[in-house]
Amino acid sequence: MLDSKYIEENLETVVKKIKDRGAEFDTESFKSLDQERKRIISQVEKLENERNVGSKKVGELRRDGKADEAGELQTELKEKSEQIKQLSEERKKADEDFRDFLLTVPNIPHDSVPVGDSDADNVEVKNWGKKREFGFEPKDHVEIGKALDILDLDRAAKITGARFALYKGLGARLERALANFMLDLHTGEHGYSEVLPPFMANTASFIGTGNLPKFEEDLFKIQGTDYYLIPTAEVPVTNIYRDEILSEEDLPLKYAAYTPCFRSEAGSYGKDVRGIIRQHQFNKVELVKFAHPDTSYEEHESLTENAARVLELLGLPYRIVVLSTGDMGFSSAKTYDIEVWVPAENTYREISSCSNFEDFQARRASIRFRPKGGGKVRLVHTLNGSGLAVGRCVIGILENYQEEDGSVRIPDVLVPYMGGVQEITV
């Protein structure tokens, strides 16, 4: 959520920046909702003040034994109270309308973000690793997984439905090994604290991160409750500090969480239907930071590096792109996507999305800190990124490390996590 005062004072910038994102900022609605709200507020508050002054007087009169006068005044105030009650309803409505409006306005892109319409305008900022020259036609992860009997999508479909996976044997082990490896790396070398949050969160939490009210169709809701399955650990972890005031010296706070993620993938019918690229349920290690506003962009760079480090240690070629204004997520001010090389598709595939939300989420979730020398509390900046999506890492390993005989070599760093297994063979 943007600061309404900031919008008011920088209307032109806001309109332009939102337009860069391919959305539209409705200036007229903003102005009329804001004015209507302010008009009612001053009206109500004037009446409330009169009532409060009067009530105090009643108390004094009664104490002085002037019951008659007090009674008269009470009758008068009763009427005023009725008015207040009515106007308060209007005020509530006006406040809600205004907030609802603000909640649907996306974040403003950072100045360093390339302006563009779509992913075609994203800009590559880094390219790492050497793509392997296969002396044979590389198979895709579905074929490899099936041949090695480590991935069974048909039976997963029987158990649940499309877009679910059943990992078996060393496949299941590989998933677990990757998760453990990533967590150890981020907690041991990158300074993140491990957390294991709930896999469901309530409406307030989802509003805090910006997933609600706009994107409910992307979520799985638990019937009969106020809970949704999390589509990413970003939701529960960012909300750890919702409605709290932190100390400046505690910043930045860095968390790593390994959780399953659940996404309805509404609107992606027919897209990425093959394999485990796009699933209703997948596992992910998520990195989340609560940063000081002055240093959040440095934290953004280091978070992205921390995530990319996983791929470097795994020896998987990747590139990093800055998302253009037209391709960014709703809450983000700047996003880097890390994309892993997928040989069978002869393309790069997103494996991590690292964003700085600045104070957009913090304002919604009311996450603040108290400056060291005293003074007004300020909103923190929140950041997060996958570090990494485990299932897509499996794809990367299976496809990049496959041999002509159908076996798959295990990257050295994972071997200890695989109980010494160095390759998966038929």
Added chain:
RNA sequence: GGAGAGGUGGCCGAGUACGGUCGAAGGCGCUCGCCUGCUAAGCGAGUAAAGGGCUUAAACCCUUUCGUGGGUUCAAAUCCCACCCUCUCCGCCA
């Protein structure tokens, strides 16, 4: 699921029997000053947030907020109702 206790400021914690003088004692923490060879201790002062008005800005004024939402009342932290959460005991359970 059953019975009971409780949710108050950055934190701890009084206040709720008799509604008004309670944005709320006291303590801790923090900030500033004094004091001390340094540190600690001590002394003094200050220290909630959000919104609105006014303003270049600040000061200032007003409103709201004592788990959440309703209700009673001229007036609610305090009375009534519903819900949420925490703790203790019982039952059930991985």
